[in-house]
Amino acid sequence: MNAEQLHTPCYVIDRDRLEENLKVLRGVMDRTGCRILLAQKAFSCYAVYPLISQYLCGATASGLFEARLCHEEMPGRENHIFSPAFREEDMPEILSICDHIVFNSIRQLELYGKRAKEAGLQVGLRINPQISTQPAEHAIYDPCAKGSRLGVTLDEFRESVLSKLELLDLLDGLHFHTLCEQNSDDLETTLNGFEEQFSEWLPQMKWVNFGGGHHITRADYDIPRLERCINRMSQGYGLMVYLEPGEAIALNAGYLHTQVLEVQHHAGAMDIAIVDTSAACHMPDVLEMPYRPPLRDSGQPGEKAYTYRLGGPTCLSGDIIGEYSFDEPLKEGQTLIFEDMAIYSMVKNNTFNGMPLPSIYLKQGSDYTLIKSFSYADFKVRL
Numbered sequence: 001m002n003a004e005q006l007h008t009p010c011y012v013i014d015r016d017r018l019e020e021n022l023k024v025l026r027g028v029m030d031r032t033g034c035r036i037l038l039a040q041k042a043f044s045c046y047a048v049y050p051l052i053s054q055y056l057c058g059a060t061a062s063g064l065f066e067a068r069l070c071h072e073e074m075p076g077r078e079n080h081i082f083s084p085a086f087r088e089e090d091m092p093e094i095l096s097i098c099d100h101i102v103f104n105s106i107r108q109l110e111l112y113g114k115r116a117k118e119a120g121l122q123v124g125l126r127i128n129p130q131i132s133t134q135p136a137e138h139a140i141y142d143p144c145a146k147g148s149r150l151g152v153t154l155d156e157f158r159e160s161v162l163s164k165l166e167l168l169d170l171l172d173g174l175h176f177h178t179l180c181e182q183n184s185d186d187l188e189t190t191l192n193g194f195e196e197q198f199s200e201w202l203p204q205m206k207w208v209n210f211g212g213g214h215h216i217t218r219a220d221y222d223i224p225r226l227e228r229c230i231n232r233m234s235q236g237y238g239l240m241v242y243l244e245p246g247e248a249i250a251l252n253a254g255y256l257h258t259q260v261l262e263v264q265h266h267a268g269a270m271d272i273a274i275v276d277t278s279a280a281c282h283m284p285d286v287l288e289m290p291y292r293p294p295l296r297d298s299g300q301p302g303e304k305a306y307t308y309r310l311g312g313p314t315c316l317s318g319d320i321i322g323e324y325s326f327d328e329p330l331k332e333g334q335t336l337i338f339e340d341m342a343i344y345s346m347v348k349n350n351t352f353n354g355m356p357l358p359s360i361y362l363k364q365g366s367d368y369t370l371i372k373s374f375s376y377a378d379f380k381v382r383l
């Protein structure tokens with residue numbers, strides 16, 4: 001089908017853009033020997049897992065369900081898992097389908113480490129290098145912030161492994177994840193601190209995992225610096241380096257098509273367009289991060305002749321996507337296309353207000369195929 005036939009609201013995954021990203025990531029792997037995994041929490045649309053598996057080494061999961069998805073939809077690929085705290089009841093299945101498990105605390109390592117090892121998994125520990133590289137307003141995305149529940153600090157690590165040497169023997173690798181939408185200069189800063197703190201234990205490890213948050217497929221990303229960071233660990237300590245980006249894999253590789261339902265004029269205030277997609281339901285990061293999603297053929301407010309505030313059809317007064325300007329007045333029934341809507345969108349959908357879930361299409365060239373559509377039943381079944 002063509003673009004005019006899409007039923008809004010809908011997400012569109014752009015297969016060609018996705019593949020361009022995958023080629024960039026593959027290039028890093030080929031030049032350095034590192035391994036890159038898909039962080040499924042950002043993008044779990046498994047219809048394109050066959051394509052992703054052609055380029056990457058596997059996936060990482062935030063829990064049992066994502067691990068099961070990788071097991072089912074990327075068969076034969078590496079299946080890593082990390083959770084701040086695992087549940088006993090999930091362990092048998094996790095140990096049967098995953099090949100790498102990363103624990104968040106010494107206590108979790110003590111609880112499950114030996115079992116994981118005996119089941120044949122490689123065991124890692126997430127450490128907290130306590131180096132914040134994120135802007136202060138990003139505190140909810142900073143695992144190094146004071147009081148963080150994520151990762152083991154150097155002091156905690158040293159104290160535990162000195163008193164219980166067998167813990168160290170369980171470890172195949174160390175993991176850190178401290179970045180969010182950042183460039184490789186911040187990775188380098190983090191790695192400098194990590195190496196300074198943990199170098200004495202690195203020779204006995206098999207791998208180090210740099211986590212996610214690397215915006216590798218963004219135009220201004222400094223890939224050579226990333227590769228120097230990887231080479232430092234692989235050549236300096238003989239370590240395999242893992243990266244597990246989510247965003248970078250499907251960055252700018254998806255859209256959210258929406259239709260203008262009504263245009264409102266209010267005396268003394270900005271014109272409003274109500275669209276059939278909701279920030280709260282279909283792009284919650286717009287409100288949480290917060291950020292202003294790019295919208296095709298639009299400008300900043302006031303930049304073009306006609307400026308509107310775009311809002312969703314829910315009851316929430318703050319269900320506002322943002323303010324945009326256009327060359328022509330908006331009309332009822334007109335389609336608007338939000339860009340960069342593949343990541344942290346479908347995976348975060350909800351049906352607040354009974355809002356329908358957007359359909360999902362795959363775009364290849366100028367052809368669109370329906371991957372999935374939803375109905376009233378999908379709203380009802382969860383309640």
Ligand SMILES: *Cc1c(COP(=O)(O)O)cnc(C)c1O
Pocket residue numbers: 039041042082177179180181211212213214244245246247248
């Ligand atoms: C969120 C997360 C990722 C992926 O992060 P992106 O910002 O999407 O690249 C990878 N690893 C861990 C442990 C995470 O929490």
